[in-house]
Amino acid sequence: MKWTKTLINTLREDPGDAEIDSHKLLMRAGICRKNGAGLFTFMPLGMRSLRKIEQIVREEMNRAGALEILMPALQPAELWQKTGRWDTMGANMFRLKDRGDHFMAMGPTAEEEVTDLMTNIISSYRQLPVTVYQIQTKFRDETRPRFGLMRSKEFIMKDGYSFDTDAEAADKTYWNMYKAYEKIFARCGLKATPVQADGGDMGDSMTHEFHALADAGEDGIASCPSCGYAANLERAERKIEERNDAECPAYEKVATPNSRTIEEVASFFSLPPTSFVKTLVYVADGTPVMVCVPGDRDVNEVKMKRLLSAKSFALADARTVEEVTGAPVGFAGPVKPAKADIKIYADFSLKGARGMIVGANEGDSHIKNVDLARDASIEQYADIVICGAGDMCPKCGAKMELKRGIEVGQVFKLGTKYSDAFHTVYKDENATEKICIMGCYGVGVTRTLQAVIEQSHDKDGIIWPASISPYQVVIDLLDPDNEEVVKVSDELEKTLEDAGIDVIVDDRQDRPGVKFKDADLIGFTVRVVVGAKGLSKGGVEIKRRDQSKEEMKIVPPDQAFDVIKELLV
RNA sequence: CGGACCGUAGCGCAGCCUGGUAGCGCGUUUGCUUGGGGUGCAAAAGGUCACGGGUUCAAAUCCCGUCGGUCCGACCA
Numbered sequence: 079m080k081w082t083k084t085l086i087n088t089l090r091e092d093p094g095d096a097e098i099d100s101h102k103l104l105m106r107a108g109i110c111r112k113n114g115a116g117l118f119t120f121m122p123l124g125m126r127s128l129r130k131i132e133q134i135v136r137e138e139m140n141r142a143g144a145l146e147i148l149m150p151a152l153q154p155a156e157l158w159q160k161t162g163r164w165d166t167m168g169a170n171m172f173r174l175k176d177r178g179d180h181f182m183a184m185g186p187t188a189e190e191e192v193t194d195l196m197t198n199i200i201s202s203y204r205q206l207p208v209t210v211y212q213i214q215t216k217f218r219d220e221t222r223p224r225f226g227l228m229r230s231k232e233f234i235m236k237d238g239y240s241f242d243t244d245a246e247a248a249d250k251t252y253w254n255m256y257k258a259y260e261k262i263f264a265r266c267g268l269k270a271t272p273v274q275a276d277g278g279d280m281g282d283s284m285t286h287e288f289h290a291l292a293d294a295g296e297d298g299i300a301s302c303p304s305c306g307y308a309a310n311l312e313r314a315e316r317k318i319e320e321r322n323d324a325e326c327p328a329y330e331k332v333a334t335p336n337s338r339t340i341e342e343v344a345s346f347f348s349l350p351p352t353s354f355v356k357t358l359v360y361v362a363d364g365t366p367v368m369v370c371v372p373g374d375r376d377v378n379e380v381k382m383k384r385l386l387s388a389k390s391f392a393l394a395d396a397r398t399v400e401e402v403t404g405a406p407v408g409f410a411g412p413v414k415p416a417k418a419d420i421k422i423y424a425d426f427s428l429k430g431a432r433g434m435i436v437g438a439n440e441g442d443s444h445i446k447n448v449d450l451a452r453d454a455s456i457e458q459y460a461d462i463v464i465c466g467a468g469d470m471c472p473k474c475g476a477k478m479e480l481k482r483g484i485e486v487g488q489v490f491k492l493g494t495k496y497s498d499a500f501h502t503v504y505k506d507e508n509a510t511e512k513i514c515i516m517g518c519y520g521v522g523v524t525r526t527l528q529a530v531i532e533q534s535h536d537k538d539g540i541i542w543p544a545s546i547s548p549y550q551v552v553i554d555l556l557d558p559d560n561e562e563v564v565k566v567s568d569e570l571e572k573t574l575e576d577a578g579i580d581v582i583v584d585d586r587q588d589r590p591g592v593k594f595k596d597a598d599l600i601g602f603t604v605r606v607v608v609g610a611k612g613l614s615k616g617g618v619e620i621k622r623r624d625q626s627k628e629e630m631k632i633v634p635p636d637q638a639f640d641v642i643k644e645l646l647v
Numbered sequence: 648c649g650g651a652c653c654g655u656a657g658c659g660c661a662g663c664c665u666g667g668u669a670g671c672g673c674g675u676u677u678g679c680u681u682g683g684g685g686u687g688c689a690a691a692a693g694g695u696c697a698c699g700g701g702u703u704c705a706a707a708u709c710c711c712g713u714c715g716g717u718c719c720g721a722c723c724a
Binding site: 087095097105186221392488490520591 | 674681682
């Protein structure tokens with residue numbers, strides 16, 4: 079392919095609305111163009127990489143035994159009403175009406191659709207296990223699209239769904255997919271780490287997310303350098319040492335005018351935040367609860383939500399706080415709240431805590447010398463704070479590290495949440511009707527593309543892994559008017575194409591510097607320079623994008639092919 | 648959905664405060680020049696200043712509204 083025959087439009091300057099490197103490069107290299115908030119057009123270069131990623135996903139899914147299908151992105155509302163998600167998905171789902179006044183959804187995911195489909199197809203245990211998948215555009219009305227393809231309103235996702243006869247078989251399928259995902263990301267040149275995650279509304283059982291570690295990632299991940307434990311901060315646990323503080327005298331009230339936050343109270347007492355108990359009032363499914371954590375810690379709302387099996391869990395408003403505590407916001411505490419029967423949950427690390435300072439449930443007052451076990455009625459101690467760097471690994475006790483990641487894939491055990499709703503059953507060997515156990519498996523295809531860029535770039539531009547480079551090789555034809563040089567370039571181009579290697583020839587009437595800059599910006603895996611000066615000095619120059627100038631090889635044209643092939647492995 | 652800011656040529660921006668016939672850089676086109684890391688010179692094309700209303704002799708500029716966009720927060724199968 080000749081550069082002048084395709085449509086490549088690079089930008090010298092960063093787009094004004096891009097924040098992170100990968101987003102800037104996506105635009106600068108001409109991979110994408112923005113159409114609106116969270117909406118992008120893939121230009122020819124981007125399209126090539128995108129299709130290559132899809133093909134890798136397809137090959138690995140097929141190899142894992144999954145079957146490709148394609149379902150409509152436009153889905154009838156009835157399916158969603160059947161599982162109740164028509165309501166619970168809220169404003170995140172694009173909804174519209176057809177001319178017959180029927181509500182439809184632009185699919186944000188497809189559990190309902192696929193379960194409805196398979197319910198009518200599956201009848202016998204002989205058909206199971208079965209996994210189907212599709213690579214399809216998904217729609218989500220994100221309140222705040224961000225970071226280019228990372229969080230967009232329309233994106234391409236591979237979504238797969240498995241149907242098994244029992245929990246054991248479903249477990250096998252789960253790990254089969256898990257392994258397929260490891261291969262997919264490895265082949266895309268992406269370092270993706272599997273981490274334990276929270277199921278959210280999707281289901282309550284086991285799930286792993288695959289994260290491309292990157293500072294620009296939106297998710298926090300706790301990981302243990304010693305044993306490899308890794309979990310999304312939403313779920314990450316920590317090991318807690320047993321605590322048994324020295325006995326303290328009876329508690330007493332202390333006036334703490336205008337000291338509401340832990341910082342203010344800590345400075346008032348001249349004590350570290352760990353000497354205090356932070357008490358927050360939440361509302362879980364309409365019922366207020368109190369949550370106590372050490373003063374230097376934050377409540378993990380996802381953990382609380384799971385602990386209480388709550389559908390909704392959010393901080394209470396000021397009025398509720400006043401009703402519950404009998405004091406203005408800022409003075410809540412676990413000792414004798416106004417609402418005496420309120421359930422109080424405390425973090426494990428507070429078990430055995432004595433001599434603590436807590437809010438007095440009275441304006442401008444705190445109480446000190448609190449022994450939580452003696453003075454408060456704690457419903458339950460549990461791990462309910464967000465892990466921090468330095469917390470002990472729950473598996474091995476080593477100090478954990480905090481990292482950031484981009485979620486590029488997720489595998490879920492769905493159980494029977496959807497098969498129950500749709501009555502997806504099969505007959506077993508004894509002709510007994512049994513429910514299917516489901517799993518679902520997603521890969522953010524467009525997000526993976528950007529995650530690769532985020533992980534693989536330098537100050538000059540993108541560094542594409544060979545497997546998904548728009549063209550694996552770029553030939554910088556420096557003297558497009560020199561017949562001899564053109565002949566060498568044309569021959570090499572043909573040799574490469576005949577061998578199935580993607581190659582683009584920069585045949586523009588431009589100075590070498592322009593071609594080098596663009597080749598680096600777009601980041602084709604291998605660059606071959608063919609020019610009169612080079613040929614007179616012995617040949618063509620070959621270098622992989624991630625190699626330095628010093629590592630550049632100069633070889634006679636007839637050896638170029640072998641050297642290029644070597645570099646693409 | 649709360650808070651802040653921004654909409655001027657394909658891209659990046661200035662002009663707005665203090666109203667007076669719309670500018671710069673990049674890119675594009677043409678010619679010459681240069682020819683191994685975004686060459687230099689010259690010429691040219693390209694804008695209903697987001698949209699609607701108001702104030703005014705006069706609005707990119709001031710006021711009101713709408714729409715779009717960005718950031719912080721909340722949310723996020």
